[in-house]
Amino acid sequence: MIADEQVMAVVLAVLVVVGVFAGSQTFFGGRVVEPFSELGVLGPEMKIGDYPRELIVEESFTLYLYVGNHEGRVMYYAVLVKLGNGTTSISDEEPMDVPVFARYEVVLLNGKNWTRPVTLSVEEPGVNYKLVFELWAYNEGVRDFKYNGKWCQLWLNVTKPAVP
Amino acid sequence: MVSALFLISVTPIIALNPAFGEFPLKERVRLELAEAFVAVAEAERLSGDVSGLVDELNQALILLGEGEMKNDEVILQEALSKVEDVVARAPVVKQGGVAAMQARTVQSWLVVGVVVALGVIVWRYEPRIFWRLWVRNKRRWKVKA
Numbered sequence: 001m002i003a004d005e006q007v008m009a010v011v012l013a014v015l016v017v018v019g020v021f022a023g024s025q026t027f028f029g030g031r032v033v034e035p036f037s038e039l040g041v042l043g044p045e046m047k048i049g050d051y052p053r054e055l056i057v058e059e060s061f062t063l064y065l066y067v068g069n070h071e072g073r074v075m076y077y078a079v080l081v082k083l084g085n086g087t088t089s090i091s092d093e094e095p096m097d098v099p100v101f102a103r104y105e106v107v108l109l110n111g112k113n114w115t116r117p118v119t120l121s122v123e124e125p126g127v128n129y130k131l132v133f134e135l136w137a138y139n140e141g142v143r144d145f146k147y148n149g150k151w152c153q154l155w156l157n158v159t160k161p162a163v164p
Numbered sequence: 165m166v167s168a169l170f171l172i173s174v175t176p177i178i179a180l181n182p183a184f185g186e187f188p189l190k191e192r193v194r195l196e197l198a199e200a201f202v203a204v205a206e207a208e209r210l211s212g213d214v215s216g217l218v219d220e221l222n223q224a225l226i227l228l229g230e231g232e233m234k235n236d237e238v239i240l241q242e243a244l245s246k247v248e249d250v251v252a253r254a255p256v257v258k259q260g261g262v263a264a265m266q267a268r269t270v271q272s273w274l275v276v277g278v279v280v281a282l283g284v285i286v287w288r289y290e291p292r293i294f295w296r297l298w299v300r301n302k303r304r305w306k307v308k309a
Contacts, residue, residue, distance in 0.1 A: 016283075018279070073205065073209070074204060106225065107218050107222055107225070109214070109215060143198060
């Protein structure tokens, strides 16, 4: 009978579609297509903006660090804070080649983020300081931290305190 | 004589091994932290629920920062014991993950089996059942020519 075959064909087609969908969800569900990490620096009000620009030597200022993990696996991050000047370079491939000023570490599960306040101060006066925040991640293959290619920077002018 | 030579040759190796306390405490904490993270990542890769371990690692990191800042051996020791606890617990979590993954695999194959069985049943019996129900439902209908 033609009607029987048509009904059977439709029902089978629906079953195949449902089966393939259920199977693909079982085997591929939760896989991260494009893994990435996030690094952000927020101002003293925990917002993007109001960053310090003019400071006095040893004047403390507070910023907020933000790190997000979308790598699809647990990650061990380190944020390195470095202080350079107008000529020190940094790129997505190469970190800044100056000593580490401060270091903050966190272990993050996939899909989680972390915000923490950091209080810093600069000891030496100078113009156009580049305060750089670099994101590093622990690499299990080389058993060491590797530069992740994410970085943020703030420009600072630091002056000596006024003599009374 | 042979054992004496063996002892002489082994002693420098032991002395250089970080596991035997040659490094300062904060360096030991850092080394253990890296080892703990590798164990946690491995447990997670095998579907273990590592959220508790990650919390403990982060507590250890806070203690490490505090201990380094204050140069306080007691706090650093506390950080080390937390990290060692993570290293000890990670294999258990990994085993739990492996068991859960096996259960999920069995569940997946059961789903596939049920879908296939349903397909066979539908293929074999559905037309008969469908048309029987259709006829039963429409039997009071009258056809006008």
